[in-house]
Amino acid sequence: MIWQQLQSIAGSYPLALRGLGMTVMLSLISLVLGTLIGFGLGILRTGGNRLISGAIGAWVDLIRGTPFLVQIFLIFFILPELGIELDAFTAGIIALTNLAACFICEIVVAGIRSVPTGQVEAALASGLSRWQRMRQVVLPQAMRIVLPPLVGQYVLLIKDSSVVSAIGLTDLTRVGWLVVQRVPNGLLVFFLVGLGYFIVCYPLIMLARRLEQRMGAAHGEVQL
Numbered sequence: 001m002i003w004q005q006l007q008s009i010a011g012s013y014p015l016a017l018r019g020l021g022m023t024v025m026l027s028l029i030s031l032v033l034g035t036l037i038g039f040g041l042g043i044l045r046t047g048g049n050r051l052i053s054g055a056i057g058a059w060v061d062l063i064r065g066t067p068f069l070v071q072i073f074l075i076f077f078i079l080p081e082l083g084i085e086l087d088a089f090t091a092g093i094i095a096l097t098n099l100a101a102c103f104i105c106e107i108v109v110a111g112i113r114s115v116p117t118g119q120v121e122a123a124l125a126s127g128l129s130r131w132q133r134m135r136q137v138v139l140p141q142a143m144r145i146v147l148p149p150l151v152g153q154y155v156l157l158i159k160d161s162s163v164v165s166a167i168g169l170t171d172l173t174r175v176g177w178l179v180v181q182r183v184p185n186g187l188l189v190f191f192l193v194g195l196g197y198f199i200v201c202y203p204l205i206m207l208a209r210r211l212e213q214r215m216g217a218a219h220g221e222v223q224l
Helices: 002-010 013-045 050-064 068-082 088-113 117-125 130-167 172-180 186-223
Strands: none
Touching: 013 050, 013 088, 013 130, 013 172, 013 186, 050 088, 068 088, 068 130, 088 130, 117 130, 130 172, 130 186, 172 186
């Protein structure tokens, strides 16, 4: 019986490949946009303007403190009532990008604040402008702290992309729900779905682990 079910699942290979492609494309676009926006928000939040910093902080806390499913429902179902029509793919990109940007913003803020104050003061004494200090002194040092959790956040975002199946996008999770209607073995079907996500995420998991090891080794050398 299991063999027959595996054969039936194998017949869904083109659909599964399409779902995997949708998951990868959604994640990739959202990661790129979310990283750019997140770094921008992180730099603005540490820029010294209390109004801007407070507004960004409030938005980040709101997004981090509410379920992603609720956020994507608000974008896909509520915005059309306000006259903003979005297809499922666009709504998914906006929701995932916003989620990624908020979490990445906090990672960047933590990295920037970890740079010793003396380094910033030395750059200021050297006559560097604010942007030059950020680009030449602060960010290069902050990136050593930022990179490992940043890659880890990428893994979390790829897994969070499964929520877009709730608004009808045919991603990997949605394919699982479609296949399980024909193959009445949810355990087997969603084991394979989970395996697909693992295959996508595993290289990033290994990269994050390697970065953490290198960071730890570099920190140990500095202490010695």
